[in-house]
Amino acid sequence: MIALQDVTLTFPDGAGRITAVDRASLRGENGVVTGITGPSGSGKSSILAVAATLIRPDSGRVLLGDGPSAIDAAQLSARDATALRRERIGIVFQQSHLLPALTAREQLQVMGRLGGRRGASRRARIDARVEELLHAVGLSEHAGRRPHQLSGGQRQRVAIARALVHEPDVLLVDEPTSALDQERGAEIMRLIARLTRERGTATLLVTHDLVHRESLDELVHVVDGRAAVPVS
Ligand SMILES: Nc1ncnc2c1ncn2[C@@H]1O[C@H](COP(=O)(O)OP(=O)(O)OP(=O)(O)O)[C@@H](O)[C@H]1O
Numbered sequence: 001m002i003a004l005q006d007v008t009l010t011f012p013d014g015a016g017r018i019t020a021v022d023r024a025s026l027r028g029e030n031g032v033v034t035g036i037t038g039p040s041g042s043g044k045s046s047i048l049a050v051a052a053t054l055i056r057p058d059s060g061r062v063l064l065g066d067g068p069s070a071i072d073a074a075q076l077s078a079r080d081a082t083a084l085r086r087e088r089i090g091i092v093f094q095q096s097h098l099l100p101a102l103t104a105r106e107q108l109q110v111m112g113r114l115g116g117r118r119g120a121s122r123r124a125r126i127d128a129r130v131e132e133l134l135h136a137v138g139l140s141e142h143a144g145r146r147p148h149q150l151s152g153g154q155r156q157r158v159a160i161a162r163a164l165v166h167e168p169d170v171l172l173v174d175e176p177t178s179a180l181d182q183e184r185g186a187e188i189m190r191l192i193a194r195l196t197r198e199r200g201t202a203t204l205l206v207t208h209d210l211v212h213r214e215s216l217d218e219l220v221h222v223v224d225g226r227a228a229v230p231v232s
Pocket residue numbers: 011012018019020038039040041042043044045046047208
């Protein structure tokens with residue numbers, strides 16, 4: 001579970017500050033895809049960046065987990081936020097941001113090996129997980145290809161699998177279909193919905209259009225940095 005409570009985020013703007021997120025509250029449950037929609041500039045990406053612990057808000061809480069064991073990510077130092085992100089948060093950006101020199105399999109392996117101890121048994125565990133994920137996103141047969149040998153949709157699949165390598169509780173996805181045609185976009189959305197259910201991640205997904213509404217379990221509308229209006 002992830003919950004943003006009363007989050008405000010401002011940026012410097014000339015002599016003053018611009019409010020990108022204005023006391024926004026929203027909640028993402030485990031196994032549920034929560035869509036975040038709203039007009040351009042309303043604060044969707046800023047909300048996702050705060051949830052990802054990439055930006056610390058001016059105020060408010062970013063809770064991971066429920067009850068007494070919940071962590072407020074907004075209170076963590078930059079170093080602890082990085083550690084938390086590596087362990088518990090998976091991120092998929094608009095563009096897949098794959099490393100051009102690496103094959104699909106290697107993109108996942110590199111991510112899986114980040115930050116942990118070395119050792120043959122850990123490596124074998126990661127490799128098995130990488131194969132399982134490549135299969136889950138339908139890419140086993142193309143695992144030896146580099147990004148330029150993959151279609152846009154396949155690259156997004158690699159990025160999604162890579163975000164899941166360290167078994168995060170929270171999956172954050174920013175406009176995953178923006179570079180895809182409608183059919184490929186629908187496939188990616190269905191894949192995210194399936195993986196969310198199977199793996200129980202709390203998935204927050206920013207989307208500016210609602211063409212793929214059927215893949216979203218919940219939807220919140222962001223208006224002027226406020227995220228408190230559920231859409232039926
Ligand atoms: N790094 C930054 N510095 C200054 N202002 C920023 C920064 N990032 C975002 N903003 C401002 O914060 C507001 C919210 O931006 P944000 O990118 O979160 O909106 P969005 O809803 O994701 O927009 P879009 O759909 O166009 O991507 C906008 O007014 C934007 O100009």
